[in-house]
Amino acid sequence: MKVLLITGVGGLGDQGFNDAGNLGATRAVDELGITLDVVEPTESAEFEPQYRAAASSGEYVLIVGLGFEQAQPANLVAKEFPDQGIALIDSASEQPNVQGVLFREEENAFLAGIVAAYLTQQTDLPGINPDKVLGIVLGIDVPHVRRYAISYEAGARTIDAEMSVVVGVVGDFSDQAKAKELSIAQIEQGADIVYQVAGGAGLGVFNAAEEKGVYAIGEGLNQNRLHPTFIVASTYKRMDNAVFNAIKTAVEGSFEGGNFVYGFSEGYLVVDLDGSEVPLSAEGQAALQEYQGKLAGGEITAPFSQEDLDSYLATLNQ
Numbered sequence: 001m002k003v004l005l006i007t008g009v010g011g012l013g014d015q016g017f018n019d020a021g022n023l024g025a026t027r028a029v030d031e032l033g034i035t036l037d038v039v040e041p042t043e044s045a046e047f048e049p050q051y052r053a054a055a056s057s058g059e060y061v062l063i064v065g066l067g068f069e070q071a072q073p074a075n076l077v078a079k080e081f082p083d084q085g086i087a088l089i090d091s092a093s094e095q096p097n098v099q100g101v102l103f104r105e106e107e108n109a110f111l112a113g114i115v116a117a118y119l120t121q122q123t124d125l126p127g128i129n130p131d132k133v134l135g136i137v138l139g140i141d142v143p144h145v146r147r148y149a150i151s152y153e154a155g156a157r158t159i160d161a162e163m164s165v166v167v168g169v170v171g172d173f174s175d176q177a178k179a180k181e182l183s184i185a186q187i188e189q190g191a192d193i194v195y196q197v198a199g200g201a202g203l204g205v206f207n208a209a210e211e212k213g214v215y216a217i218g219e220g221l222n223q224n225r226l227h228p229t230f231i232v233a234s235t236y237k238r239m240d241n242a243v244f245n246a247i248k249t250a251v252e253g254s255f256e257g258g259n260f261v262y263g264f265s266e267g268y269l270v271v272d273l274d275g276s277e278v279p280l281s282a283e284g285q286a287a288l289q290e291y292q293g294k295l296a297g298g299e300i301t302a303p304f305s306q307e308d309l310d311s312y313l314a315t316l317n318q
Contacts, residue, residue: 001061002035003028003247004054006047008067010174011040014200016220017173020236021066021089024243031244032251034061048073055081062087062250064243068144074098085255087246089239090144096257101242104263106151107295108235109197110302111271112217113155114291115233116193117163118284119215125279127213127230128192132163135186135194137205139173143305148197148219150309151302157313159287166191173199176207183208193217193232206231215278224275232278238268264296 005025007018022038029036037060039050047070054063055077062085065074071091078086078095086098093100116134123130136152138145149167156163166189168182179201183194187208194209195217196202202219209216209230218224218234242262249255262268271288273280280288294300303309 001033001251002037002059003250004060004063005036005038005243006050006054006063006065006070007038007040008069008173008199009041009044010172010200011042012038014173014220015203015223015226016218016236017199017239018066020221020239021064021243024240025064025247027240027244028247028251032248034247034251044069048076051077051086052080055084061085062247062255064089064246065091066239067091068142071100085250087243087250087255089242089246093257093259098257099246099255100259101246102259102261103237103268104261104302105235105237105269106147106302106304107263108219108237108269108271109148109151109195110155110158110295111288111292112195112233112235113152113157113165114159114287115271115280115284116152116195116217117156117159118281118287119232119278120163120192121160122279122281127215129190131190131192132160133166133186133190133192134163135166135168135183135189135191137168137170137179137182137186137194137196137198137202139170139198139201141169145197147304148195150304150306152195154303154309154312155291158291158316161313161316170198170201173201175201176204179204180208184212187212187214195219222270222272222275224272228275228277230278232273232276232280234272236270236272237262238270241268264292265298
């Protein structure tokens with residue numbers, strides 16, 4: 001049986017989102033014996049013709065697409081080819097033959113804010129200043145991505161109401177030079193920890209942190225080992241499991257359309273300190289565990305929108 005993986009723009013080698021999805025697909029090769037084809041688009045205009053060519057070929061038991069930018073072209077082609085199964089990771093389903101796997105990433109971002117707020121209090125560490133400023137670099141400015149900045153601020157201000165967050169937007173997920181430039185600007189404004197949510201472009205955030213002697217938080221995979229001396233943590237969703245499980249059901253003939261939403265309560269989100277050499281305080285580690293438990297148990301809800309953030313912050317002041 002053949003499966004096609006369509007990566008997000010930028011392709012494999014991003015040490016994050018696309019590579020995480022590919023891990024699940026290659027696991028399916030090893031464990032399920034599928035044949036895997038991979039397409040790496042260089043621009044979003046390529047998605048629709050790639051889906052149409054794959055669906056019309058009749059070769060694939062499943063097409064797996066990575067990223068919310070594929071939602072419109074995938075659902076359009078799915079309507080034309082109702083017998084073609086499609087799994088969208090990070091995109092919503094609008095057709096009965098499409099499975100949409102979505103994640104409550106705002107929960108991860110909230111915990112990243114908890115980690116950052118504690119680390120920036122550790123002024124005995126090299127590169128940590130007395131300013132209560134954190135940075136975050138986003139790939140693009142759409143609600144699906146902007147929520148990271150919103151919930152990052154919520155987590156940070158849960159620990160210290162005076163914390164401020166500087167937000168930068170690259171404009172894509174591949175321009176490392178722009179991400180580095182934005183990070184340096186944030187560092188010059190007092191940020192001593194920068195959270196990258198910019199795909200492959202986010203590697204530029206790490207370049208800036210290394211150059212300026214500050215700290216970073218990774219996203220997409222455990223990126224701590226890339227730069228263990230200054231990446232304190234990484235947030236990621238278990239895209240590998242989502243991709244593998246979708247392929248497994250397609251191979252077994254039990255694939256289902258519809259939307260499935262996962263967070264900490266379902267075990268699909270991770271905030272990982274493993275592999276980092278940055279000594280986050282015991283208080284910070286305890287708070288990370290405490291608030292992860294609160295999110296998983298539904299005791300608190302990480303904000304998604306600016307309106308949600310305003311409401312959440314109001315509750316902190318009561």
